[in-house]
Amino acid sequence: MKWIIGLLSLWVSVSAIAFPIELAHKYGTLTIDKKPLRIVSVGHVDHDDILSFGVKPLAIRDWYGSQSYGVWPWAQAQLGDAKPILLKPRILDYEAIAALKPDLIIGVSSAMNEKEYQKLNAIAPTLAPPAKYEDWTIPWYVRHLIIGKALGFSALAEQHVTSLQAQLAKTKAQHPEFHNKTAAVAFYYNKQPGAYATKDLRSQFLIDLGFIIPKEIDQIAGDAFYASFSEERLDILNNDVVVWLASKETIESASTAVFRKRMPFYKNKKEYFTGDLVGGAFSFFSYLSIQYLLDEMVPELAVITAKE
Incomplete structure (x- = not known):
């Protein structure tokens, strides 16, 4: 059993560095040549997904709730002692984002328009929402898989989704x-x-x-x-x-x-x-x-x- 777990861990590790990758979104295609290290999250909830992969963004777009750094209790353990910049919820602060010199801007749950995308993409490669879904209706697992792939954690994202879907199915069966x-x-x-x-x-x-x-x-x-x-x-x-x-x-x-x-x-x-x-x-x-x-x-x- 231990050698199987070891092989699985190795597979996840290898999958985590499989660059370059491409991701289609509603305004084009994003190509990421190497593992991004300086991440800015402009989606309203994307930082939850980012943190779940052990990645701590430089900046997080606040949404609501007056939580420290915009991170709610269920994700605070993943944030740890990191202190990201808290961006305004409604108006994108392009100057503040540019000052951080990100190598990837993630906005899957941002509902950004094309003008906002163009401004962000001029600062750094930007991941806009997928074209298939209306604003605010992207399924949690779709968002998780997209962000996981962008960060180089496709295999881990798939494991997360499979595990949580099984947990949801088990809960349904129990009730x-x-x-x-x-x-x-x-x-x-x-x-x-x-x-x-x-x-x-x-x-x-x-x-x-x-x-x-x-x-x-x-x-x-x-x-x-x-x-x-x-x-x-x-x-x-x-x-x-x-x-x-x-x-x-x-x-x-x-x-x-x-x-x-x-x-x-x-x-x-x-x-x-x-x-x-x-x-x-x-x-x-x-x-x-x-x-x-x-x-x-x-x-x-x-x-x-x-x-x-």
């Missing part, structure tokens, strides 16, 4: 009570409730566990990854489980509280509130944060679905 139960990932934004369509990564997580997202949500969403509706239509959320992407306090203080208390999902206690931390993991939906979700969210969903 038959989830199967074919309806669920909605709900939000309250700009004084309006809503829910995420099946193409959204958070809804995909529930689907992976065996839940069904109601077709009505997709119909209202149309081409978007979410559906907003009036407070009078909270009945759309009448499912076996309602996962609120918010704290309980936030939803109870919202103007929709009066309508919510009339709903069966409220009376039957079929709600789960993510709060800030689980909500962050749910929104990042990365290789690292999904493992956190399995530990934190699944047991709570099991309790809710068990209620009559």
Whole structure:
């Protein structure tokens, strides 16, 4: 057995230095001639993937949550004592990025436009989002494999994906009570409730566990990854489980509280509130944060679905 493990480790090591490599993206093809060492992450969640390969970026684009260096608890062990520059969340600071002299800029989850890509690519070779997917809908495993390949860790990325997919399948098998139960990932934004369509990564997580997202949500969403509706239509959320992407306090203080208390999902206690931390993991939906979700969210969903 030890010699097999040794060969596997050697294979991963050899695969980790297989350059040059090419990666197609929505604005062209990126060629990486040698292993990149100075990485800048401009994707909103790409740093989770980068850190999972033991690579510590020079700079990380902040998203939200006021976390140190933009890194949330599930990835802080991988960050260690590194202190990357924290870039602004909305406007790309090209001067700050150029000053770091990166040899690779990663922006798979950035939703960058072509003008932004051109400016970044003038600074250093830039990995833009893949052409196949709409903004904000790139599956976690696709992002992980792309970033792993860019960094020279294709074999390790494949191992990560295979392992986590097996863990998701095992979790689904362990919870038959989830199967074919309806669920909605709900939000309250700009004084309006809503829910995420099946193409959204958070809804995909529930689907992976065996839940069904109601077709009505997709119909209202149309081409978007979410559906907003009036407070009078909270009945759309009448499912076996309602996962609120918010704290309980936030939803109870919202103007929709009066309508919510009339709903069966409220009376039957079929709600789960993510709060800030689980909500962050749910929104990042990365290789690292999904493992956190399995530990934190699944047991709570099991309790809710068990209620009559």
